[in-house]
Amino acid sequence: MKQLWCGALALLMTPAILATEMPLNMTEGVTDISSRVYHLHMTILYICCAIGLVVFGIMFYSMIYHRKSKGAVAANFHESTKVEILWTIIPFVILIGMAIPATTTLIAMEDTNDAALTIKVTGSQWKWHYSYFDQGVEFYSLLSTPRDQIEGDAPKGEYYLLEVDRPLVVPIGRKVRFLVTSDDVIHSWWVPAFAIKKDANPGFINETWTHIDKPGIYRGQCAELCGKDHGFMPIVVEALPEAEFEAWLASQQQQASLDVLEAEASLAVTLEIEELMLQGEQVYLTYCAACHQPNGMGLPGAFPAMKDSPIVTGDISAHLEMVINGKPGTAMQAFNKQLTPQEIAAVVTYERNAWGNDTGDIIQAIDVNQHGQ
């Protein structure tokens, strides 16, 4: 049947499709659950194909042999309670046959007990944040595909739009529980290889879990429309063997403490404007340009322009307040969670001096740290 399905498709489409690597069916995935879901999908598909074959077969037989041009004379039968009952009961029985495996699979999928590791997944416009419970490790995960690839100025890479700066790393062979939530609008965390798709609802926490069998890199995307860059917030999960995962976790914990030290050290450093501008541009392009645009012009009516903005060219502390704590009720996020004081200082300096703003203001990490104190 599968061959028939693919064969029909090959006939239907141009040969171009055969040259690509796109699978034409749901993939089996790398967990027990995803494989059960795949087989459920195939079972229902086969049943539907079989019913279709019978129904369409009868219909086409009728169209070929009972046509007026072949001299067919209409019979005069109608209304048969027996037949009506029969074709009500048979589908009902088939449905029960479908419902049983679906129910057992669903109950297994929703059992989040006895997880070895819990990771909080938080969506926000347009990035994911991962926090390992009780491990002191957390980080943001952003799209890493360069802008010029998206705009067609550079050839697109193999994992175009499916690559991030820091993938989520999980162990194989252990039950990993995910707590999914959101900071702003509804997102949906979807990794097809695990058969997980869970909505990230602001103010509420959803639970899901996986138990991966094979090490590897698995890719997914946000599945719920979440605004302008909904198509640009991929998910990359790296599944490592137990020991490698532990080593990775330890290195992250070490790095986290180093980061704290570095952030403290940066408070004592005074940077030149050139350095701040250079770093600031990088930060701006990664975190700010999606809304405010690389040229600082924003999108009128949706996202305000940075160029000649009263906030960016006005009082420094109002500008810092906006970047550090965001503006509630809008898409402007609080960036103190995402950026170090050093990075905030650089990006604020950049915004105040780029695109002809030329305020000449220089902000240092210490200014950011002192803001609001």
Place this chain on the structure above:
Amino acid sequence: MNTLTQENQVSMDGSLQDDHNHDDGHHAPPSGIMRWLLTTNHKDIGTLYLWFSFIMFLTGGLMAMVIRAELFQPGLQLVDPNFFNQMTTVHGLVMVFGAVMPAFTGLANWMIPMMIGAPDMALPRMNNWSFWILPFAFIILLSSLFMEGGGPNFGWTFYAPLSTEYSPDSTALFVFSIHIMGISSIMGAINVIVTVINMRAPGMTWMKLPLFAWTWLITAFLLIAVMPVLAGAVTMVLTDKYFGTSFFEAAGGGDPVMFQHIFWFFGHPEVYIMILPSFGIMSAIIPTFSRKKLFGYSSMVYATASIAILSFLVWAHHMFTTGMPVFAELFFMYCTMLISVPTGVKIFNWVATMWKGSLTFETPMLFAISFLVLFTIGGFSGLMLAITPADFQYHDTYFVVAHFHYVLVTGAIFTIMAAVYYWIPKWTGHMYNERLGKLHFWCSVISVNILFFPMHFLGLAGMPRRIPDYAIQFADVNQIVSIGGFAFGLSQLIFLVVVIKCIRGGEKAPAKPWEGAEGLEWEIPSPAPYHSFTTPPVIK
């Protein structure tokens, strides 16, 4: 089946028309634009609805062309993501509320009085009003696209808080236009209910009512039940955004998932609103061109009613990933699967009607047969989507896009086209050009499958819906889909040509142009007189 009795009976709308005069039972309508603005005649209003629907079909289609052009290849080429989201949103709204629903109301206006032996709809002035507020609703909606910040960009499902806190300034216009569309639909529905209940010809008992009138009657009850729910949802969006309420805002004690429950409590019956009248049309066309009685009339009526009742019990199957308790997921899965039983009964009945008939394949029948096959495919993917564990993989992917376009385009829209071809001789008094009609059919049916069938594979391979750009593995299939889309869009221009040619002239149509047709509408001459039945026929 019936005779036109010559009893001296006052026409039903006589007391409602100011310029009423007995001039062979016909009114001379005012001429020019005022005829259309002031008309209370069911045929004029039906015509207005149908033309409006066709204009909206082309408008929404144009937006689909923008979407398919952007998705022709990976990368951002033509539009920015924000505008792309506006296109997907307004395409959906225009097609649902502007194209499909008014087309059915137009068909109801034209056909129900003729089918039940009435002179007009029961409430002609409300009929005028329910049509004429519609263009204004869409002017408001479409003009919001030109505002600073753009039009609605949160999907036609407008999930909060994307549609509240994070939505563009034009959201108030969106809310207002939805309100107007809802009022129009409710008025149309009231009119159908009152007409079918009160104005059936003597002897037309419930179980003699043509199925198109039956399915529309049930649809009208669905409309009255759920349109106020939609009005409530948009009003809460309005107050959340502008007046500081927190219906859908967790920080204020609300719940964004509650929005989805309310929306889909409207939304799921809404999809049956868009398909039940199709079932009625099918039940007229298939027996006609099979020259054989519909196999099971009464089971069709009961199946329609069962679908309507079940449609209120399945809304959360759109929300399996929102994190419902297992019990709720199971309940909605079972109820959803159950809907395939009465739907199957309908399909089997149509096939049984064709069995041992004497079939011919004029354009209405071609569209009807393609409906039968393609809507069933949409039904199969619907059954697959009902299976909750599998739905986690299908949800919000192109698989869903494929599914609902199969049921709405090759389902609802194909039957609307079938209906136009079937009844246009009655409307214009001319036969349409059969060769052009067939050309339209074959272009449509081939291109629509190139357009929507590969979308199943895109979804299964992991392409989410509502994205303006995609991973390169999806490039080739998207290109095929886009080509299908352009071809389908262009094919509809043939339809326009056929309709205009048929209005202007063509072979004279007899009162009953189809050999196997049954029903009161074929008892009156073609074109139908301005008032269908001034004296009610008696049904034996």
